[in-house]
Amino acid sequence: TTSLKIAVIPGDGIGTEVMPYGIRCLQAVAQAFNISLNFTAFNFASCEYYQKHGDMLPMDWKETLVKFDAIYFGAVGMPDVVPDNVSLWGSLLKFRREFDQYINLRPCRLMPGVRCPLIDRKPGDIDFWIVRENTEGEYSNIGGKIFEGTDRETVIQETVMTKTGVDRVLRYAFSLAQHRPRKHLTSATKSNGISITMPYWDERVHDISLSYPEVRVDKYHIDILTAHFVQKPDIFDVVVGSNLFGDILSDLGPACTGTIGIAPSGNINPDRTFPSLFEPVHGSAPDIAGKGIANPVGMIWAGQMMLQHFGYFDAASLMLQAIEAVLARGDTEVLTIDMGGKGTTQSLGEAIEKEI
Amino acid sequence: TTSLKIAVIPGDGIGTEVMPYGIRCLQAVAQAFNISLNFTAFNFASCEYYQKHGDMLPMDWKETLVKFDAIYFGAVGMPDVVPDNVSLWGSLLKFRREFDQYINLRPCRLMPGVRCPLIDRKPGDIDFWIVRENTEGEYSNIGGKIFEGTDRETVIQETVMTKTGVDRVLRYAFSLAQHRPRKHLTSATKSNGISITMPYWDERVHDISLSYPEVRVDKYHIDILTAHFVQKPDIFDVVVGSNLFGDILSDLGPACTGTIGIAPSGNINPDRTFPSLFEPVHGSAPDIAGKGIANPVGMIWAGQMMLQHFGYFDAASLMLQAIEAVLARGDTEVLTIDMGGKGTTQSLGEAIEKEI
Ligand SMILES: CC(C)[C@H](C(=O)O)[C@@H](O)C(=O)O
Ligand SMILES: CC(C)[C@H](C(=O)O)[C@@H](O)C(=O)O
Numbered sequence: 001t002t003s004l005k006i007a008v009i010p011g012d013g014i015g016t017e018v019m020p021y022g023i024r025c026l027q028a029v030a031q032a033f034n035i036s037l038n039f040t041a042f043n044f045a046s047c048e049y050y051q052k053h054g055d056m057l058p059m060d061w062k063e064t065l066v067k068f069d070a071i072y073f074g075a076v077g078m079p080d081v082v083p084d085n086v087s088l089w090g091s092l093l094k095f096r097r098e099f100d101q102y103i104n105l106r107p108c109r110l111m112p113g114v115r116c117p118l119i120d121r122k123p124g125d126i127d128f129w130i131v132r133e134n135t136e137g138e139y140s141n142i143g144g145k146i147f148e149g150t151d152r153e154t155v156i157q158e159t160v161m162t163k164t165g166v167d168r169v170l171r172y173a174f175s176l177a178q179h180r181p182r183k184h185l186t187s188a189t190k191s192n193g194i195s196i197t198m199p200y201w202d203e204r205v206h207d208i209s210l211s212y213p214e215v216r217v218d219k220y221h222i223d224i225l226t227a228h229f230v231q232k233p234d235i236f237d238v239v240v241g242s243n244l245f246g247d248i249l250s251d252l253g254p255a256c257t258g259t260i261g262i263a264p265s266g267n268i269n270p271d272r273t274f275p276s277l278f279e280p281v282h283g284s285a286p287d288i289a290g291k292g293i294a295n296p297v298g299m300i301w302a303g304q305m306m307l308q309h310f311g312y313f314d315a316a317s318l319m320l321q322a323i324e325a326v327l328a329r330g331d332t333e334v335l336t337i338d339m340g341g342k343g344t345t346q347s348l349g350e351a352i353e354k355e356i
Numbered sequence: 357t358t359s360l361k362i363a364v365i366p367g368d369g370i371g372t373e374v375m376p377y378g379i380r381c382l383q384a385v386a387q388a389f390n391i392s393l394n395f396t397a398f399n400f401a402s403c404e405y406y407q408k409h410g411d412m413l414p415m416d417w418k419e420t421l422v423k424f425d426a427i428y429f430g431a432v433g434m435p436d437v438v439p440d441n442v443s444l445w446g447s448l449l450k451f452r453r454e455f456d457q458y459i460n461l462r463p464c465r466l467m468p469g470v471r472c473p474l475i476d477r478k479p480g481d482i483d484f485w486i487v488r489e490n491t492e493g494e495y496s497n498i499g500g501k502i503f504e505g506t507d508r509e510t511v512i513q514e515t516v517m518t519k520t521g522v523d524r525v526l527r528y529a530f531s532l533a534q535h536r537p538r539k540h541l542t543s544a545t546k547s548n549g550i551s552i553t554m555p556y557w558d559e560r561v562h563d564i565s566l567s568y569p570e571v572r573v574d575k576y577h578i579d580i581l582t583a584h585f586v587q588k589p590d591i592f593d594v595v596v597g598s599n600l601f602g603d604i605l606s607d608l609g610p611a612c613t614g615t616i617g618i619a620p621s622g623n624i625n626p627d628r629t630f631p632s633l634f635e636p637v638h639g640s641a642p643d644i645a646g647k648g649i650a651n652p653v654g655m656i657w658a659g660q661m662m663l664q665h666f667g668y669f670d671a672a673s674l675m676l677q678a679i680e681a682v683l684a685r686g687d688t689e690v691l692t693i694d695m696g697g698k699g700t701t702q703s704l705g706e707a708i709e710k711e712i
Binding site: 077083084085087088089093116117118119138139141143144145150151152153154155156157158159160161162163164190191192193194195196197198199200222223224226227228230231243244247248250251252254255256260283 | 433439440441444445449472473474475494495497499500501506507508509510511512513514515516517518519520546547548549550551552553554555556578579580582583584586587599600603604606607608610611612616639
């Protein structure tokens with residue numbers, strides 16, 4: 001059997017706390033299904049590494065990581081030590097761009113046993129995917145400051161959208177929608193206010209939709225779309241958005257299903273020219289780091305998405321069932337604080353491992 | 357007594373339906389407090405006007421409107437007839453910019469009698485202000501398209517933030533926070549991803565905060581901030597954001613309090629060099645236009661903010677009490693559909709007028 005080579009990057013804060021449970025759950029399922037997973041851990045892409053080396057990554061990071069099939073990533077950021085834009089642009093955002101992980105795929109699902117902050121919603125009511133553009137758009141890093149230190153001081157930053165970049169994420173989203181029973185795609189826009197890039201986004205949605213006649217498409221401006229996430233999350237099936245809009249929606253969506261602590265994120269290069277990266281949606285969470293109370297489900301579920309990505313569908317579905325089974329029990333001794341429980345990263349991580 | 361000259365612009369869709377009730381309620385309260393309000397209606401800034409004249413506004417719109425003390429505005433947009441970016445940049449967004457209405461002030465309050473979509477929240481739990489930058493930032497209109505029609509097609513749009521623009525909205529927000537009991541200001545940022553303008557925004561927040569030592573300041577990235585709006589809306593007191601972030605938060609916030617149908621918006625020029633503009637947050641809502649079921653509270657409450665702006669505090673507070681009293685009754689024959697009732701624009705509008 002071939003072996004999957006996985007680069008493990010725990011990063012900072014709670015990233016380092018949840019990672020061990022992600023690996024243990026993956027090892028458990030790999031054993032059950034006779035899959036060979038080969039983990040190699042790296043200490044770069046962390047603020048501690050930055051403090052020692054003055055950079056988030058070693059010079060040869062790309063040659064090193066490109067040899068792996070996938071990257072299993074915790075979280076980066078210690079804003080008291082390294083400014084967030086430095087640490088993130090020096091690691092996660094660099095990986096996404098240089099490994100052309102142009103799809104960011106994030107499930108949004110109300111799981112049994114998880115307390116939903118919205119009234120009258122039960123498991124099954126909320127179950128959709130967010131497809132986020134992951135390499136361009138509002139995250140451009142182009143621009144600068146002029147008239148520094150004077151009253152005329154002005155900063156400019158450019159949003160850049162390319163036909164290639166927009167079309168490929170839309171095609172991915174349309175094709176995902178086409179394979180789902182409801183075949184419904186919602187596009188996030190703001191073409192009434194953001195007058196150049198967003199009308200272009202709408203135009204591309206319209207053009208690409210012609211190739212997917214079975215998919216029902218609608219679009220909402222991002223402001224009212226966030227309102228609909230709260231007021232009628234059941235209407236969504238697949239939601240596609242630009243880098244920034246996808247970012248916002250994929251925190252808001254999981255919050256509407258109880259906690260962003262359980263949400264995973266696949267940073268995917270569908271062409272497989274470079275490794276894809278799987279991570280929890282929550283960040284390094286400096287406020288709760290070091291306490292052992294972080295929710296490990298996002299990390300574990302990210303591992304599940306990784307197996308899915310490699311076509312290990314049975315193993316992936318078992319892993320998701322195990323997560324669901326443990327959450328459904330609603331055992332407050334096991335569940336973490338963000339889910340209303342009294343448990344720890346360890347209690348919840350081990351419960352899922354055992355279930356697998 | 358001096359008379360306030362108010363330009364009335366109903367606009368499109370439900371804007372034209374809710375406007376009459378806004379005026380009737382204002383007239384009722386003006387009579388009670390012996391305030392002289394002088395309304396003049398205009399049919400421009402509507403898509404119907406555009407269809408006749410090829411433009412949203414007449415040539416002399418600025419000379420015409422500048423003579424008024426305030427603009428009472430319904431809503432603009434009929435996307436099937438005129439693209440939203442054309443109609444909005446040709447009217448509302450132009451007013452905001454050319455009349456330098458650099459503050460967009462929007463209350464977010466859970467009212468008695470209004471069904472909240474969040475579990476366990478009662479009136480009083482959610483009560484904060486959103487202060488939105490209203491003239492620059494992401495709404496820049498600068499940029500363009502290159503390599504049109506080829507595979508290299510690329511669109512670029514610039515976000516522009518000036519020290520003047522950022523500082524004045526921050527000062528307004530800090531000073532608002534300082535006058536409230538909790539003295540708490542939350543800044544919306546995204547400095548980990550939007551690497552130039554947003555770190556600049558954070559810098560300005562830090563600098564200005566030094567002049568307001570009594571105000572407790574925190575900041576959240578916009579993604580997790582939308583999550584907090586759902587999960588702990590009670591922590592907010594004053595929230596300040598850029599043009600786009602403020603736009604998003606001021607739809608999401610009211611959605612978390614039941615319906616965006618009741619939310620008002622003050623587009624304020626605090627220097628009073630130009631008229632300010634008061635409008636409901638909801639747009640023209642083409643999907644429900646013409647049915648007489650639009651919620652008139654946003655329009656009426658916008659009138660209340662207008663009175664407040666001119667220092668008619670007693671009249672304004674009576675008007676708000678009247679709105680609250682009618683909503684608190686929870687009479688489903690009176691309340692509109694977005695609030696779970698069976699009423700109409702007329703039933704709810706007249707109930708509030710009568711209460712006043
Ligand atoms: C209609 C639109 C351009 C406008 C905006 O984005 O500012 C609206 O959403 C608002 O919030 O006033
Ligand atoms: C940490 C940050 C730069 C990142 C993003 O904005 O993409 C995160 O919020 C995410 O959603 O993956």
